[in-house]
Amino acid sequence: MPGTPRQRAREQTLDDITRIGRRHLAEVGAAALSLRAVARELGVVSSAVYRYVANRDDLLTLLVVDAYTELGDAVDAAVGAAGPAAVDRFTALARAVRAWAVREPSRWALLYGSPVPGYAAPAERTTAQGIRVITLFAHIMDDAWRAGDVDGAGAAPPGLAADYQAIRDQLSLSVPDGVIAATVQAWSALFGAVSFEVFGQYGAATFGDPEALFDHTVERLAVQLGLAAAA
Amino acid sequence: MPGTPRQRAREQTLDDITRIGRRHLAEVGAAALSLRAVARELGVVSSAVYRYVANRDDLLTLLVVDAYTELGDAVDAAVGAAGPAAVDRFTALARAVRAWAVREPSRWALLYGSPVPGYAAPAERTTAQGIRVITLFAHIMDDAWRAGDVDGAGAAPPGLAADYQAIRDQLSLSVPDGVIAATVQAWSALFGAVSFEVFGQYGAATFGDPEALFDHTVERLAVQLGLAAAA
DNA sequence: TGTACATCAGTGAACGCGCGTTCACTGATGTAC
């Protein structure tokens, strides 16, 4: 534990603010997140939190980065613990995303739900953590492709070739357009399935075992990605 | 135009409230939607809106039902205008959903984004409109199945058989479990793709032509549903 | 057709509340000589 006592106290307080902010986020949502409420719970006068956070939006950004980081860590750990086969790595990634979302619904909502009106996360602070999951996913596919484990790369819309190339450059991939197209689609399908469950949008069609439903979705996605044969 | 002048004026005012509410929703979001602001814009003292709406949550419910109704109407119209083939009907449905969402991002967020903390839409008022799109989708699949136009019904997780049966009963379907499973998955994938675009979650991986990306997703979903052959 | 009564839209004042942010300040901690 380096630094002066003052520095350590400052980091401790910043951690406390983040922790309290997480709790308030869960209770009232991002739009109603309030600096005064955080200060109250921190046991400090409301103006004091301005020593740690420039304003309300800054606190939100702190929580966005915090959530992306934790999600990224959880997914990294799960994929790291999975077997070397691409199906297993993809399945581990998908399940880790869902598990985190189910455990942290309000933070999931902050990252992948409706945008907060009047707030735009500053890209320079959130991007690094925000792209971790899709980057890992893309590399799982890229590794599998180079190992010859992807079974067929379907067609891709030619109009998007430039965008696919940009993605390939940005993430240093060697995969063809068809695999990128499939990956992007699986990405949105995966996150869509998680949001459907977390946000309760299956509505009247309730499922007794949402985890089984999700696992089935993941199996199907693995087939559609060419990582597994149809059951 | 039936009813007394007073009744007509009341309906007019209710319409005005809904219209103003929609606009405020778009500007400040559901969490910050305010009765006082609506009253102000309506040119009326704040307590007057209580003649029309029981409280703030009631206004939200009004807007939820309004949005579901408009989305349902748009989708019905699009599918009605499509050809008889199941692929065409499914494609029309998907495109109509996306078109509405892109046109009305804040109302899409109200229906399919993060839940509003502290507000739960009363099922007895929202369900009828809320299930229209999935009901229509299910019947497109059911019709196609009975016409022999669905190419193969994959496996379905046996643990969910009871849930599938409930869905079959509720919507009067004759389709097997595998088709229900595929339909549910396509449903969440479709809505997930729309949310990804509307909420700007593709992030750094921007697409110059999001409509082309979406159309490609829909083509793939049609194949996965067994409604079309792979390209 | 005219009158008495009931209904109901809208008023205005009030209640008690919370919010973000600024500012001059105090006093403890840290640093340079």
Next chain:
DNA sequence: TGTACATCAGTGAACGCGCGTTCACTGATGTAC
């Protein structure tokens, strides 16, 4: 090792603001006889 100065966390008061909801009221519209 001791002292003078700089840094900085936290205080407390204030600014101006908006919110949901209740309540007794006025006056116009609608209805029953």
